Amino acid sequence: MADPMLQVRRLVKQFPVEGTRDVVHAVTEVDLDIRRGETVGLVGESGCGKTTMGRLVLRLIESTSGNVLFDGQDLSTLSGSALRRVRSKMQIIFQNPFASLNPRMSVDEILMRPMRIHLRINGSERSQRVAELLEKVGLRPEHRSRYPHEFSGGQRQRIAIARALAVEPQFLVLDEPTSALDVSVQAQILNLLKRLQREMGLTYLFISHDLSAVRHMSDRIAVMYLGKVVELADAETLFEAPKHPYTRALMSAIPVTNPRLRRERVRLTGDIPSPIRLPSGCAFRTRCPWAEKRCAEQVPTLKDEGGQVSEHLVSCHLVAAGEEPRV
Amino acid sequence: MPLLEVDGLKTHFFGKGGVTKAVDGVSFTLDRGEILGIVGESGSGKSVTSLSIMRLVDHPGRVVGGTMRFEGRDLLTLNREEMRQLRGRRMSMIFQEPGTSMNPVLTVGFQIGEAIRSHERVPAEEVRRRTIELMDMVGIPDAKQRLRQYPHQFSGGMLQRLMIAMGLALSPSLLIADEPVTALDVTIQAQILDLLKQLRDTTDAAVLLITHDMGVVAETCDRVVVMYLGAIVEEAPVTELFDNPKHPYTQGLLGSIPSIEEKVDWLQAIPGTIPNPTDIPSGCRFSNRCPKVMDVCHKIDPALLTVGEEHRVACHLYEEQESRDG
Numbered sequence: 001m002a003d004p005m006l007q008v009r010r011l012v013k014q015f016p017v018e019g020t021r022d023v024v025h026a027v028t029e030v031d032l033d034i035r036r037g038e039t040v041g042l043v044g045e046s047g048c049g050k051t052t053m054g055r056l057v058l059r060l061i062e063s064t065s066g067n068v069l070f071d072g073q074d075l076s077t078l079s080g081s082a083l084r085r086v087r088s089k090m091q092i093i094f095q096n097p098f099a100s101l102n103p104r105m106s107v108d109e110i111l112m113r114p115m116r117i118h119l120r121i122n123g124s125e126r127s128q129r130v131a132e133l134l135e136k137v138g139l140r141p142e143h144r145s146r147y148p149h150e151f152s153g154g155q156r157q158r159i160a161i162a163r164a165l166a167v168e169p170q171f172l173v174l175d176e177p178t179s180a181l182d183v184s185v186q187a188q189i190l191n192l193l194k195r196l197q198r199e200m201g202l203t204y205l206f207i208s209h210d211l212s213a214v215r216h217m218s219d220r221i222a223v224m225y226l227g228k229v230v231e232l233a234d235a236e237t238l239f240e241a242p243k244h245p246y247t248r249a250l251m252s253a254i255p256v257t258n259p260r261l262r263r264e265r266v267r268l269t270g271d272i273p274s275p276i277r278l279p280s281g282c283a284f285r286t287r288c289p290w291a292e293k294r295c296a297e298q299v300p301t302l303k304d305e306g307g308q309v310s311e312h313l314v315s316c317h318l319v320a321a322g323e324e325p326r327v
Numbered sequence: 328m329p330l331l332e333v334d335g336l337k338t339h340f341f342g343k344g345g346v347t348k349a350v351d352g353v354s355f356t357l358d359r360g361e362i363l364g365i366v367g368e369s370g371s372g373k374s375v376t377s378l379s380i381m382r383l384v385d386h387p388g389r390v391v392g393g394t395m396r397f398e399g400r401d402l403l404t405l406n407r408e409e410m411r412q413l414r415g416r417r418m419s420m421i422f423q424e425p426g427t428s429m430n431p432v433l434t435v436g437f438q439i440g441e442a443i444r445s446h447e448r449v450p451a452e453e454v455r456r457r458t459i460e461l462m463d464m465v466g467i468p469d470a471k472q473r474l475r476q477y478p479h480q481f482s483g484g485m486l487q488r489l490m491i492a493m494g495l496a497l498s499p500s501l502l503i504a505d506e507p508v509t510a511l512d513v514t515i516q517a518q519i520l521d522l523l524k525q526l527r528d529t530t531d532a533a534v535l536l537i538t539h540d541m542g543v544v545a546e547t548c549d550r551v552v553v554m555y556l557g558a559i560v561e562e563a564p565v566t567e568l569f570d571n572p573k574h575p576y577t578q579g580l581l582g583s584i585p586s587i588e589e590k591v592d593w594l595q596a597i598p599g600t601i602p603n604p605t606d607i608p609s610g611c612r613f614s615n616r617c618p619k620v621m622d623v624c625h626k627i628d629p630a631l632l633t634v635g636e637e638h639r640v641a642c643h644l645y646e647e648q649e650s651r652d653g
């Protein structure tokens with residue numbers, strides 16, 4: 001693979017369930033490479049492990065097993081100042097800006113703090129940079145003295161974006177960065193993120209459930225289901241020719257922005273499985289329209305089903321055997 | 328008589344930096360069995376409008392003008408206890424920030440149970456049964472086990488669904504849902520929107536659906552209100568709004584949606600940012616960003632005009648048309 005910035009190897013995360021010996025299987029044996037300068041979209045059902053992936057990749061939480069390599073360095077072997085140095089190159093924008101902004105700090109302080117820790121610039125340069133950042137994310141200069149509670153939901157997410165950009169990172173995990181924003185502001189922010197990527201050569205892991213935003217932003221897209229990547233392909237291929245039955249269901253459930261075309265979205269029937277008791281074999285089988293006997297017996301693995309040109313990984317017994325039912 | 332009648336609502340915040348006119352003269356009605364969408368730029372006053380209806384605006388904010396009638400009763404004249412009785416039982420709200428509106432130190436099962444217990448005497452076993460049923464309904468598997476967990480142990484979308492479960496707990500006649508499906512993937516989203524429609528169909532409840540997802544609006548709402556900087560700038564039945572958007576802001580809004588069919592390099596964004604509501608532009612509030620701005624726009628605040636069947640718009644471009652038609 002050309003110049004991978006981030007390499008994820010057999011990554012696993014399990015959370016204990018209080019008062020029992022059970023665990024939540026949040027991420028199960030994920031492999032993923034992210035190349036320098038690209039955007040990888042990460043999509044999948046609520047609760048399938050996207051945020052957990054984002055946190056593991058930045059080592060904000062410890063994995064149960066597996067490795068994350070940034071620029072060839074295994075994060076789990078780093079500590080102290082070496083870890084801090086790598087961390088300043090990686091930032092995350094959280095799904096929920098409310099929890100992530102300190103209510104007692106003004107916008108000015110929120111933006112200054114990471115600069116003070118990670119950047120070697122003086123006070124007036126920092127102040128200048130705050131002004132630039134505010135303008136970049138579409139806030140006004142007078143906002144710098146205000147506090148988070150004085151902003152609406154969307155405005156707060158802009159502050160979070162400005163804060164992430166403050167330390168000149170190379171890699172950003174964007175965890176639903178625009179889900180709190182209305183579409184016209186979303187358009188501005190997505191344009192902004194793209195522009196910044198081109199100007200600064202940034203690499204993104206873009207987590208979102210908004211498929212049109214994911215398509216707009218991503219070079220490649222990974223689809224997760226119940227803690228696993230079930231399909232990975234370039235954005236074009238994934239939308240035009242999805243192979244995994246879950247991806248197909250996802251595509252057909254996209255709402256149309258035209259009230260005249262109201263249609264029955266395809267509903268996935270069957271039990272939503274619990275991440276505490278994973279189904280045997282393929283995790284999707286309880287809802288899969290194609291499920292057969294072998295699906296309960298063997299765990300499918302990601303296999304390249306693509307042509308010569310690009311990689312197209314799919315985890316499904318039927319696809320691997322070339323036996324997908326015609327639809 | 329409509330279920331909810333909001334007339335000339337003004338909710339202002341009195342801060343150190345001046346008065347924030349978050350909601351500045353908003354009027355609309357909502358009928359039983361209707362799903363009304365409110366869309367509009369971040370900061371346009373959608374949440375404050377709904378908090379005003381629930382009478383949950385806190386200091387330094389205050390409703391300073393207008394009336395709100397719910398089931399014929401003037402909400403502003405009700406006392407604290409009467410309001411508490413209404414909330415939860417007759418009208419309930421799903422808040423925009425699922426994480427912050429749940430108590431982090433109580434289990435989710437207890438909190439959903441609270442919503443049920445707060446208005447009805449129900450035996451503990453029954454509360455537990457209904458809690459599990461509600462969690463199943465919003466697609467949280469293994470409810471029996473997971474009701475013992477705390478909010479931080481759930482994903483963002485799961486918290487949002489738990490909030491929805493609480494909102495539905497007492498089958499209210501008015502449900503205000505503030506961005507209920509923003510954190511949800513499309514398959515679960517479809518399922519939640521089905522629940523809202525089901526509530527409407529089976530109990531004739533009305534739903535006020537605040538969202539920025541125009542796909543959700545297109546699919547779910549009967550009528551749509553478009554807000555900008557504390558005021559309604561356009562209102563129309565849903566098909567009419569998408570076929571025939573009149574206000575330049577609405578046109579910009581519909582134009583900025585990324586397309587699922589074709590990939591473009593840059594999205595069409597409305598330039599500039601929404602001004603500070605302490606400092607609303609004179610004349611038309613959209614004038615500093617409007618691509619069609621005229622001289623008159625800087626001087627006179629356009630009134631909401633009727634430009635078609637149930638279609639109202641606040642823009643000087645359509646003034647002639649109204650006098651012609653009317």
Ligand SMILES: Nc1ncnc2c1ncn2[C@@H]1O[C@H](COP(=O)(O)OP(=O)(O)OP(=O)(O)O)[C@@H](O)[C@H]1O
Nearest residue numbers: 015026046047048049050051052480481482483484
């Ligand atoms: N701190 C925690 N303790 C226990 N369980 C957790 C914790 N954090 C996450 N989980 C569980 O791990 C699973 C994956 O959660 P995660 O937040 O990664 O999902 P997600 O894909 O980001 O979902 P969403 O789209 O709703 O944000 C869920 O079942 C969640 O309840």
Ligand SMILES: Nc1ncnc2c1ncn2[C@@H]1O[C@H](COP(=O)(O)OP(=O)(O)OP(=O)(O)O)[C@@H](O)[C@H]1O
Nearest residue numbers: 150151152153154340349369370371372373374375
């Ligand atoms: N507690 C408060 N104190 C001061 N100003 C406030 C307060 N709450 C809201 N505002 C202001 O009122 C205006 C309207 O905010 P509101 O939250 O209603 O916007 P919104 O339309 O819901 O936006 P979003 O789409 O981002 O949720 C904003 O300018 C906001 O800054």
Ligand code: SF4
Nearest residue numbers: 282285288295316317
């Ligand atoms: S392996 Fe079987 S159950 Fe899993 S996706 Fe393929 S057909 Fe469906």
Ligand code: SF4
Nearest residue numbers: 611614617624642643
């Ligand atoms: S009144 Fe003028 S500024 Fe306002 S929306 Fe209409 S054309 Fe634009």
Ligand SMILES: [Mg+2]
Nearest residue numbers: 051095482483
């Ligand atoms: Mg998440």
Ligand SMILES: [Mg+2]
Nearest residue numbers: 153373374423
């Ligand atoms: Mg809001």
